[in-house]
Amino acid sequence: MKWRGFSVARWWSVVLKEFLQLRRDRITFGMIIGLPIVQLALFGFAINTDPKHMPTALVIADHSEFSRSYVAAMKNSEYFDIIGELPSEEAGRAALARGEVQFVLNVPAGFTRDLLRGDKPALLVEADATDPMATGMALSAVAQLGQYVARRDLTGPLATLRGGEPPFEVRVHRLYNPEGNAQFNTVPGLMGVILTMTMVMMTGLAMTRERERGTMENLLATPVRPIEVMTGKIVPYVAIGLIQASIILLAAYFVFQVPFAGSLIAIYLAALLFIAATLTVGITLSSLAQNQLQAMQLTMFYFLPNILLSGFMFPFRGMPQWAQYIGNVLPLTHFNRLIRGILLKGSGWADLWPSIWPLLLFPVVVMGIALRFYRRTLD
Amino acid sequence: MNADAGELAIDVRGLHKHFGDKHVVNDVSLQVRRGEIFGFLGPNGSGKTTSIRMMCGLLTPDAGSGTCMGYDIVRQADEIKRHVGYMTQKFSYWEDLTIRENLDFVARIYEMPERRALVDRTLEELGLASRAEQLTGSLSGGWKQRLALAACLLHQPKLLLLDEPTAGVDPTARRDFWEELHTLAARGISVLVSTHYMDEAERCHKLAYIAYGRLLAQGTAAEVIARQNLSTWTIEGDDLMALSQRLRGQPGVDQTVAFGAALHVSGRDGAQLETTLRDAVAGSSLRLAPADTSLEDVFIYMMGRSADNFGAQS
Numbered sequence: 001m002k003w004r005g006f007s008v009a010r011w012w013s014v015v016l017k018e019f020l021q022l023r024r025d026r027i028t029f030g031m032i033i034g035l036p037i038v039q040l041a042l043f044g045f046a047i048n049t050d051p052k053h054m055p056t057a058l059v060i061a062d063h064s065e066f067s068r069s070y071v072a073a074m075k076n077s078e079y080f081d082i083i084g085e086l087p088s089e090e091a092g093r094a095a096l097a098r099g100e101v102q103f104v105l106n107v108p109a110g111f112t113r114d115l116l117r118g119d120k121p122a123l124l125v126e127a128d129a130t131d132p133m134a135t136g137m138a139l140s141a142v143a144q145l146g147q148y149v150a151r152r153d154l155t156g157p158l159a160t161l162r163g164g165e166p167p168f169e170v171r172v173h174r175l176y177n178p179e180g181n182a183q184f185n186t187v188p189g190l191m192g193v194i195l196t197m198t199m200v201m202m203t204g205l206a207m208t209r210e211r212e213r214g215t216m217e218n219l220l221a222t223p224v225r226p227i228e229v230m231t232g233k234i235v236p237y238v239a240i241g242l243i244q245a246s247i248i249l250l251a252a253y254f255v256f257q258v259p260f261a262g263s264l265i266a267i268y269l270a271a272l273l274f275i276a277a278t279l280t281v282g283i284t285l286s287s288l289a290q291n292q293l294q295a296m297q298l299t300m301f302y303f304l305p306n307i308l309l310s311g312f313m314f315p316f317r318g319m320p321q322w323a324q325y326i327g328n329v330l331p332l333t334h335f336n337r338l339i340r341g342i343l344l345k346g347s348g349w350a351d352l353w354p355s356i357w358p359l360l361l362f363p364v365v366v367m368g369i370a371l372r373f374y375r376r377t378l379d
Numbered sequence: 380m381n382a383d384a385g386e387l388a389i390d391v392r393g394l395h396k397h398f399g400d401k402h403v404v405n406d407v408s409l410q411v412r413r414g415e416i417f418g419f420l421g422p423n424g425s426g427k428t429t430s431i432r433m434m435c436g437l438l439t440p441d442a443g444s445g446t447c448m449g450y451d452i453v454r455q456a457d458e459i460k461r462h463v464g465y466m467t468q469k470f471s472y473w474e475d476l477t478i479r480e481n482l483d484f485v486a487r488i489y490e491m492p493e494r495r496a497l498v499d500r501t502l503e504e505l506g507l508a509s510r511a512e513q514l515t516g517s518l519s520g521g522w523k524q525r526l527a528l529a530a531c532l533l534h535q536p537k538l539l540l541l542d543e544p545t546a547g548v549d550p551t552a553r554r555d556f557w558e559e560l561h562t563l564a565a566r567g568i569s570v571l572v573s574t575h576y577m578d579e580a581e582r583c584h585k586l587a588y589i590a591y592g593r594l595l596a597q598g599t600a601a602e603v604i605a606r607q608n609l610s611t612w613t614i615e616g617d618d619l620m621a622l623s624q625r626l627r628g629q630p631g632v633d634q635t636v637a638f639g640a641a642l643h644v645s646g647r648d649g650a651q652l653e654t655t656l657r658d659a660v661a662g663s664s665l666r667l668a669p670a671d672t673s674l675e676d677v678f679i680y681m682m683g684r685s686a687d688n689f690g691a692q693s
Contacts, residue, residue: 218471220437222488223460 027294031301038301042308042323050137051318054102056080059092061109069152070123073145074105079138096128096175098351099337102135102317103127115168122169129174130340131185134315139172146170176261176344187256188343189312191248191271192335196278196306197299199241203282204295206233212291226374230287230367234279241275242268252343261346270342270352273359274335280363281331284370306332334358388413388538388569389434391445391452396429396438403429405592407443411571411585413537416564418583419573422682426592427573428468431540434571435465448538461489464531468542468573470523474516478507478526481515482533489534497533505529505559521552528559539563541572545579557582577675588678590685596677604677609633610649611672612656614642616665631655634680645676 022028056074060067074080080103086092092104106124114121125142127135150167177184207230210216219229249267252258281302289295307313309327316327327333334355341347341355349356389411396404404426411417421427432438434447436456444451450458472481482501486494502508505525510518515526524544531539545553557579560570564584572583580586580600587597596603614622619642623635626644631651636643646652660667 213474214467214469214471215473216471217437217467217469221435221460221465221467222485223457224488 025294027289027297031297035301035304038304042305046319046323047308047314048318048320049133049314051134051315052078052138053081054079054134054138054317055083055100056103056105057083057092057095057101058085058105058107059087059089060085060105060107062107062111062113064112066112066115066149067107070107070145070149071105073149074142077138077141077145079141092126093175094351096126097341097345097347098354099128099341101128103138111168118167120168122171124171124173126173126175128345129177129180130344131311131315132177132180132182133185134317135174136180139174142172143170183256184258184344185340186312187248187252187258188339189336191245191252191339192274192310192332193307193312194248195241195244195271195275195335196332197303198244199237199275199278200282200285200302201296201299202237202240203234203279204285204289204299205292206283207286208289208292208295220375226371227367230283230370230374234276234283237279237282238272238275241279242271245271245275258343260343262342266342266349266352267339270335270338270356270359273356274331274338277331277359277362277366280366280370284366284373287370287373306330309333311336328358331359331362386412387446388415389417389445389447389571391434391447392443394430394433394443394445395441396426396433397441403592404433404440407589407592407594409434409571409587409594409597411538411569413569414564414567415584416560416570416572416582418580418586419571419589420575420580420586420678421573421589422575425589427589428542430589431465431542431571431573435459435463435540437465461534462536462538464534464536464539466527466531466539466541466544468546470527472515472523472526472530475514477512477514478502478518479511481526482530485530485533491534501529501533520547521549524548524552524556528556532563537568539568539570539572541570543573543575545574545576553579577673577678580674586674588681590682593685595681595685600674604672604674607672607677607680608647609645609672609676609680610647610652611643611645611670611676612652612667613638613670614644614656614660614665614667615640616660616663622659622665626655626659629655629659634676634683636676636679643670643673643676645672645680 058071071082075082083101086095086104089104089106092101092106095101096104104126106126108121108124111121111123123146125139127139129135146168174180207216210219245268253260282299285298285302286295289298305326309319309323310316310330310332311327312332316324316333319327337355338352338359341352345351387410389409392408394404394407395402407426407430409417409430419427419431429438433440434445434452436447436452436459439453444453446452447459448462450462452459473484476484479498479502482498483494486498491497499508502511505528507522507525507529510522515523518526528541528544531541545556548556553576560572561582564570572579574580583600585597585599586603588595588603596606598606616622619637623637623642626632626635631646631648631653632644632655633646634644636645644652644656656667659665
């Protein structure tokens, strides 16, 4: 059948050839099936822009019917999971700095007494507001809870306090990012995202390039050891990564005016750890992939959960438990915590340690996998 | 180097290798003496490259054992890599590096002492000095091959494994290359070289011929030819193709091969062959003359026979 020089038979031969080639390219085929499933699972189930059940600590200096009632109301709102009581306001601040809790409720001493006197005492809710998206909805709920509790609990002779004005105040302290500036959260996060993208992609191509150009056989025929090849290939990219990090930091400081609360040395050490972890991923994907195209696809496949589950784009605490488990395996999650902690909270080493050790462990494990897959022979 | 390595640079026995259900190398045994140039011949896909890769530790044999420069090919691959120079069939140096950078990299990998001087000397010896700063990717085939040889000699190996080093190289460069090989052999370096070219086969001290993964012959060129016990005649004249068709299958005729203006006819039964041929040319203008059986005649003959025996099953 021909139509203006278009031969259906010829066209069909191209279609068949593409199908045959596609069928032989296992990884591409896997991506075709795998990507939509993974995307659906992540976007459909894991992502939640209205996070609930966020860990909340209590600092209660005045135990009374009333404080219990307020706490119960917080629980009922589903935004807050009460994880325990802390002895002092300082202990509450420390828990916020370490990122163990998102909120701390302070009930000051003499709260009930002042309330009954009609002195309008204040409850204090402190929030880790580094990610404004994570805390926004919960904080607007906090104020309404006051109204509700007052109306329900002030009965009998106290009913007079129920009148128009609420009998107590709920003060909210947004720590670390008082204006709720989204850029303060996004720009440091972008650093990890950009590094993930470029580091994994560049090293991902490193081994496959040798294989495709036939130079791998030459390398294998020399006494050079796998660990020497792999770590040797990584080093130049560490330098590139640090340059990229510097560019982003300069932009963060001068263009976006992100506060630099912590030390620059800590920032660079965190970046170095993260770059090393990310490069080992790249080199591992590279030794798994058969060619450069597959290496690129694997890079994308790695990139996707990093963007969605690391707390970069969507609040980490809004994700279901299983997604948080996955997120906690990704180096980007820990780096985001580190960089936001250092820049916005000015966290010290003790506060950062929970995110440092995973970044130390990660490259060791991944490198082990890479070395297992590195073939010393051509078998 | 191992003290008990003895006379043999390569000594492998009963090598087997399968890729999937293909038996690529089937019971190959080879002995190469020190200082010998050993030619490894066979058609494409006959298992030459696979055999060489097993000898230098790049592939693990499914069965069989052996030594290279006295080191076990299965257990001492690292030692072999240090003492053997291997030149891959496909050019495998870095095209985005210059000649000097490539040699420098190789010298560093082998941790050679006085690296700079060594690289300079190597560039000089192989006539690469004038192009040292040129990117390897822009070199012609002959220069690339020179670089590859220089690079695999850099760590001063006592054994060279060369996998079709002269494929795609012009005749002059090929001749120079073989001069170089003979110089090396005179210095006591052993060379195993695979090739398709008959003229190159004749420049080797010893030969082995492999087809369908099996070793069909091994020895000096004269031994290989004599062992097949072929008689060969040449016929010159017009319309040789038609004659060739007619002769095939006639008593005594095992093979007819066109060589330019002449037809080579070979057979095991010399007397019967002569009778058949004399009858065939009788009364025509064709000129018939006895000839020496060449290596090429022998190899074509062995190829044909091995195709009949093993070709179908492999």
